[in-house]
Amino acid sequence: MPNKDDTSRGNILIVEDDAEVRSMLNDYLTFLGYKTDVAADGLEGLNKIKENRYDLVITDIAMPYVSGIGIISILKRDHPEIPVIAITGYGYHAEELAQEKNADFIMGKPFDVQKLKETVERLLKKD
């Protein structure tokens, strides 16, 4: 069980247009003791990144207005210290694009929550 008093584990932004996946990620990461924030599309995600400080960003790739690829490009240019996990249900080509933009980790949908937990812990430890 995560330590409920530990609210300093990290502040994570979840950018995902699928409400079900967004809610699942939010609930799971909150359960693990992370502070979370959510955005329903790429543009909202970029605005939140501009206004707040996050320790990690988890972004879907195919989203309206600005794709996850756009988010990764901007994050790696303006905030290279923030690790990014890209998630996608569109296979190799999308994963390749995310890799080109230097996403720190790429997960295909449906993803393994245990793997997600381990990856989040590893990327936040780097800091």
Add this chain to the structure above:
Amino acid sequence: MKIYNPHFIQQKEQTGQEKTEPQKTQRGESFLDILKAASTKKSEEIKGTTPVGLTFPKDLGLTALQKSAISKGEETLGLLNHLAGLFTKEDSSKSALDSIANALSHNIDELKELKKGLDSNDPLRNTLDEIEIISMVEKIKITRGDYT
């Protein structure tokens, strides 16, 4: 990301004759017809004025590669527009969608090649990335049957 019409239902099955000519759609469109239509439409739009009455400047100081990349990007957007238009027509068929998927696949490959030649800081890259990702998603949705 969804650009399709959720009320769209495929209504027609392919006939035996169409199956022997997979390159053509029920409306006689081939992969090349679709590409040509997308680039003709783009040229017509550029020749005229925009809806707000602005004209395109003749020379923006772009390199030949940048011009080719912009042209390919516009052509690809034309294909996506063509795809959106298919959902408003009753006679759109699986073969029409497949032709669009082939054309998108071809353009994605060309966009990737053109991007390789652009400067790493060229802002055009981000625009082409966005076009590429939308095209890739739509191509996958067509081929895995999301629209049929």
